[in-house]
Amino acid sequence: xxxxxxxxxxxxxxxxxxxxxxxxxxxxxxxxxxxxxxxxxxxxxxxxxxxxxxxxxxxxxxxxxxxxxxxxxxxxxxxxxxxxxxxxxxxxxxxxxxxxxxxxxxxxxxxxxxxxxxxxxxxxxxxxxxxxxxxxxxxxxxxxxxxxxxxxxxxxxxxxxxxxxxxxxxxxxxxxxxxxxxxxxxxxxxxxxxxxxxxxxxxxxxxxxxxxxxxxxxxxxxxxxxxxxxxxxxxxxxxxxxxxxxxxxxxxxxxxxxxxxxxxxxxxxxxxxxxxxxxxxxxxxxxxxxxxxxxxxxxxxxxxxxxxxxxxxxxxxxxxxxxxxxxxxxxxxxxxxxxxxxxxxxxxxxxxxxxxxxxxxxxxxxxxxxxxxxxxxxxxxxxxxxxxxxxxxxxx
Numbered sequence: 302x303x304x305x306x307x308x309x310x311x312x313x314x315x316x317x318x319x320x321x322x323x324x325x326x327x328x329x330x331x332x333x334x335x336x337x338x339x340x341x342x343x344x345x346x347x348x349x350x351x352x353x354x355x356x357x358x359x360x361x362x363x364x365x366x367x368x369x370x371x372x373x374x375x376x377x378x379x380x381x382x383x384x385x386x387x388x389x390x391x392x393x394x395x396x397x398x399x400x401x402x403x404x405x406x407x408x409x410x411x412x413x414x415x416x417x418x419x420x421x422x423x424x425x426x427x428x429x430x431x432x433x434x435x436x437x438x439x440x441x442x443x444x445x446x447x448x449x450x451x452x453x454x455x456x457x458x459x460x461x462x463x464x465x466x467x468x469x470x471x472x473x474x475x476x477x478x479x480x481x482x483x484x485x486x487x488x489x490x491x492x493x494x495x496x497x498x499x500x501x502x503x504x505x506x507x508x509x510x511x512x513x514x515x516x517x518x519x520x521x522x523x524x525x526x527x528x529x530x531x532x533x534x535x536x537x538x539x540x541x542x543x544x545x546x547x548x549x550x551x552x553x554x555x556x557x558x559x560x561x562x563x564x565x566x567x568x569x570x571x572x573x574x575x576x577x578x579x580x581x582x583x584x585x586x587x588x589x590x591x592x593x594x595x596x597x598x599x600x601x602x603x604x605x606x607x608x609x610x611x612x613x614x615x616x617x618x619x620x621x622x623x624x625x626x627x628x629x630x631x632x633x634x635x636x637x638x639x640x641x642x643x644x645x646x647x648x649x650x651x652x653x654x655x656x657x658x659x660x661x662x663x664x665x666x667x668x669x670x671x672x673x674x675x676x677x678x679x680x681x682x683x684x685x686x687x688x689x690x691x692x693x694x695x696x697x
Contacts, residue, residue, distance in 0.1 A: 311338055311372050316346060327361075336379040338367060348375035352386050354394065362393040402487060405449065405478070406442040409433060411485070412478045422568060429474055436461070436471040437478075446482050451492040458496060465499040472498060506633060507640040519628040528620035530592045531604050532638070537585050539642035539660045541568060542635055544577075546614055548603040550593065555586050579659055 309315060311330040319328065321344045330336040335351040339361075346367035354360050364382065365375055382392055403411075417426050440457050441449055454475065461468030476493035483491060508516060520529045531545050538560065547566040553559070562577040581589075589603070596605065606612040617635075625633050639660065646656045 311336070311376070313372050316367050316372060319346065330376065330379075333376050333379050333383075335383060336376055337361075338375075339363060348372075348379070350379045350382055352383060354386075354391060355389070360393070364393070399445075399447070402445045402447050404443055404445050406438060408446055408478065408482060408487070409438070409442075412481050416477070416481055424568075428470070432467070432471045432474050436467065437475055441475070446479065446487050449479070449492050451494075451496065454492050455496050465501050469498040469501065472496065506637040507644045508630070508633070508637070512628070512630060512633075513641070515628040516624070516630060519624040522627070523620060523624055525617075525620045526595070527592075527604050527607065527614065528617040529624075530588060531614075531617060532621070532624070532635075533588060534585065535635070536638045536642060537582060537588075538579055539639050539646075539656075540579070541639065542617075543568065546604060546616070548613075549601050550603055551601075553581075553589060553603070555581075555590055555593075558583070558586050577659075 307327060308329045308331055310332055311328065315328070316338055319338070319340050321340055321342050323342060325339060325341050327337040327339050327349075330338075337349055337351065339347050339349055341347075347363040348365050348367060348370060349361055349363035351359070351361050362382075364378060367375075370378070385392055413429075417429055421429065441453070444453075454472070458468060458472050461471065472493060476491060479488065479491045479493055482488050517533075520532055523529055534540065534545055535542065540560075540562070544562050544566050548560075548562075552561050552563065552566075554561075558581040560577075560579040560581055562579060564576050567575055567577060592603075596603075601611075602613040604614040606614050621635055625631060643656050643660065646659070647653070
């Protein structure tokens with residue numbers, strides 16, 4: 302309870318006459334219980350209220366300076382605040398929580414340290430950082446998280462309709478950051494929910510038979526034999542670029558025709574505890590055996606750096622740009638060799654499960670994205686069914 306010795310009816314004259322002491326002190330109002338004026342040693346005077354919060358803990362909250370509020374105004378604010386508290390709403394606690402809500406820029410650091418650093422591959426972290434810096438931070442970085450509305454997000458996303466894929470990835474990243482904010486009890490709802498992504502036309506690039514012939518011819522005529530062997534390995538195994546660049550000879554058993562890819566070399570492999578045991582055709586075994594005999598002194602990396610001894614090759618961009626231009630395939634990506642492998646395997650009777658095992662997929666649903674039949678060969682399915690029916694007709 303307020304100290305009765307310091308109770309007086311607060312008036313403009315009384316508040317103006319209060320002088321500072323060596324310590325702060327409070328004078329309590331006789332008219333509204335728990336309403337007081339606090340006097341600091343510096344001479345500043347503030348109005349406030351005393352109450353017990355929902356847990357029974359004593360609170361003294363200041364809400365305005367005596368130089369800005371009249372006694373009557375402050376008394377009325379105290380009445381309303383105490384009435385709200387008695388009904389279960391603590392405006393002071395609400396204000397404190399609002400002040401503690403971080404900006405999106407501040408919370409980005411939490412997302413980065415608690416989620417991205419532990420659950421995302423290096424390439425995904427690099428993409429996240431680019432999307433954040435170029436698309437999300439300029440728009441929402443200085444917003445406190447609870448200020449971001451669904452209307453804000455919808456307006457931002459709709460303006461990104463030129464680069465559909467990047468806009469969709471940005472929306473997904475913002476949604477993940479805000480989902481983490483929900484886990485931290487900062488907000489209750491994700492403003493990204495129920496915002497439709499742009500429809501993206503999936504890339505379905507794979508090489509046709511004539512394109513493959515031109516491509517193989519371009520590879521054979523290039524002077525960079527290490528890159529040529531790597532690209533042919535990708536084409537004939539469906540491996541990812543990173544798996545080949547990091548490959549060491551200890552992963553290969555050329556006698557048995559096997560390539561055991563460790564989880565550290567596979568996209569998401571460590572996180573998913575994934576390894577790949579990939580079969581090698583006689584042609585690939587011959588290709589690698591010949592390359593091993595010509596690769597020089599490096600006994601560790603299959604494709605050592607031509608510039609830095611003891612290090613793996615960093616990339617094959619220059620080679621790739623040369624050979625695809627030579628073959629007339631300017632729009633083809635290195636990853637499209639993986640699509641081509643899956644399509645060729647499917648056309649040669651391999652099941653989606655078998656193809657997925659070679660590609661290192663954990664789900665057949667993932668393999669379906671790569672298994673695109675050549676449109677020129679789609680009639681082979683119908684032809685096979687028709688032949689079966691015709692055979693039945695010929696049986697008496």
